[in-house]
Amino acid sequence: MKLLRKFLNDKVSVYQATPCIDERGSLVPIDLSEIHFPTKRIFLVRASSNVERGGHGHYAGRQFLMPITGKITVELLYEGCMEIEQLSSPENCLLIEAGVWSRQIYADETSALLVCCDTSYDESDYFYTKTQIVSAKTKAGPKGSL
Numbered sequence: 001m002k003l004l005r006k007f008l009n010d011k012v013s014v015y016q017a018t019p020c021i022d023e024r025g026s027l028v029p030i031d032l033s034e035i036h037f038p039t040k041r042i043f044l045v046r047a048s049s050n051v052e053r054g055g056h057g058h059y060a061g062r063q064f065l066m067p068i069t070g071k072i073t074v075e076l077l078y079e080g081c082m083e084i085e086q087l088s089s090p091e092n093c094l095l096i097e098a099g100v101w102s103r104q105i106y107a108d109e110t111s112a113l114l115v116c117c118d119t120s121y122d123e124s125d126y127f128y129t130k131t132q133i134v135s136a137k138t139k140a141g142p143k144g145s146l
Contacts (some may be wrong), residue, residue, distance in 0.1 A: 001034055001093070008078040013095040014085065028090045030066065032116065035095060037064055040120045044068070045113045047106035056128045057101040061119035065094040065104075070111025077101040087113070101127070 004014040015035070020027045032039055047053055065074065067087035074085045078100045085094060096102055104113060119125060 001030065004092075007083055008076060008081055008100060011078050011097040011100045012076050012083065012085075015093045015095060017091050017093065019091055030093070032064060035064075037062065037095070037116065038118055039064075039116045041117045043115050043117075045104070045115060047109075047111065049106070049108045051106050052103055053106065054103045055101075056126050058098050058119070058125050059127060060098050061117055061122075061125050062098055063096045063102075063118075064116040065096065066090055066114045066116075067092070068112040068114050070109075071107035072111050072113055073105040073107070075103045075105070 001015045001017050004016050006013045013035075017028050017030055020029065045053055065087065067090060071086065071088040074087060074094060076083045076085065076096065087094065106113075
């Protein structure tokens with residue numbers, strides 16, 4: 001995978017995977033060890049048209065987002081700065097570090113997002129309001145040091 005850019009104080013990275021294409025179709029290889037991302041859980045999110053998902057951040061957990069189909073708008077907020085990233089191809093993925101609040105908006109019912117997490121599910125790792133981002137700095141552990 002190739003790092004395309006980083007933003008929000010290097011808390012969000014955009015990666016590009018190179019697809020292998022031949023007459024049989026395409027394969028998009030993703031090797032998360034290249035970005036030092038030990039995956040603990042994976043889930044697939046599908047939603048109806050214009051539905052918002054997410055709306056939270058993690059004190060310690062990191063997430064790797066890979067769009068499978070459709071178009072997904074990702075809103076990201078860190079230290080009062082908002083960025084918007086459009087995901088519409090499995091070749092372009094996002095790595096979101098701890099302490100970043102995000103929300104995903106699914107363009108239509110064909111949109112699907114694969115999410116990889118480097119932590120097991122823990123309800124206490126989540127913050128939901130944008131004002132809790134400040135407290136995420138003090139609560140983040142060694143993985144999520146801000």
